[in-house]
Amino acid sequence: MNRQVLGAVMAAVLITSFGIGYTFAYIYRNLGVADSEQKPVMGVEEKKKVINKDSPVIYEQEYQRCGHVIISEFEDRDVLIGKSVEEIRKIYNSENGYRVSMQEDTLVIRQIVDDWCPDDKKKCRLKEYNGRVAVYKGPDSKNDKLLRVTAIKMDMLPEKIREAIRAGEYEFKDEQFLNDALENLDEYL
Numbered sequence: 001m002n003r004q005v006l007g008a009v010m011a012a013v014l015i016t017s018f019g020i021g022y023t024f025a026y027i028y029r030n031l032g033v034a035d036s037e038q039k040p041v042m043g044v045e046e047k048k049k050v051i052n053k054d055s056p057v058i059y060e061q062e063y064q065r066c067g068h069v070i071i072s073e074f075e076d077r078d079v080l081i082g083k084s085v086e087e088i089r090k091i092y093n094s095e096n097g098y099r100v101s102m103q104e105d106t107l108v109i110r111q112i113v114d115d116w117c118p119d120d121k122k123k124c125r126l127k128e129y130n131g132r133v134a135v136y137k138g139p140d141s142k143n144d145k146l147l148r149v150t151a152i153k154m155d156m157l158p159e160k161i162r163e164a165i166r167a168g169e170y171e172f173k174d175e176q177f178l179n180d181a182l183e184n185l186d187e188y189l
Contacts, residue, residue: 048084049102053077060110063117066139070117074109116143124178126170128154133165133185135178141168156188 051057059074074080080088085102088109092098097112120139124147127136133152138144154162164170172178 048086049105050082050084051080051088051107053081055080056106058106058108060108061117062110062112063120064112064114065116066120068117068120080107119173122174124172124175125168126165126178126181127168128166131155133157133182135175135182137175141171150182150185152182152185152188157185158188161185 057074057077057080059072061070061072062068063070079091083091085100085107088107089100092100092109092111097114099110099112101108101110116139122137123139123144124135124137125141125144127134127141129146129149131154132149133154134149135147136144137147154165157165170181172181
C-alpha cells in the first residue's frame, strides 16, 4: 500500500507542477512580457562591412562574345570608400551589368560586358583581297575589318604560304607581330 500512496503523491506533484508552469506561461504571454524588446544573447551585434582604403577590391570583367574574364584592380576606389556592400550594390547594380559580392574580406565587382575582350579586338590576320595580301583586324575572321591592302600579290607567294593564308593560319595577337610577318613576305614583291 505504501507504493500506491507514493505513486499517487508523485502523480499529484507532477500534475500540479505542470499546471503551475502552464499558468505562468499563459500570464507571461498575455501580459505582453514576451513581446518586449529582445536583447542579443551575448551582446553580439553583426557589423556591416564598410570598405576603407585598405580593403582589397577585385574587378572582374566578363566578356560575353569571347567568354574571357579579365581580373584587375578597381580604378574608382574613391567611390567605394566608406560604403557598405548594400550601398555599393545600389551604385553598381544588375541593371547595369554588375554583380557585387563580399568574399571573406575582399569586395568583388563583376561586370558583364556584351563585347569582345581588348586582346581579341587587337588580333590581326592576313587574308586575300582581290588577288593581294590584305591586313584585317578583329576578334575572328567573321568579325574583322579590312585595314589595308598590301602590294604583295597572292600568286607571287609560294603555294604553301598561299594555302596557309587562305586557311586562316596567318593570325597574330596584334599589329606588331603581323608587321614582322609581313616584312618576311616583302621578299615576294
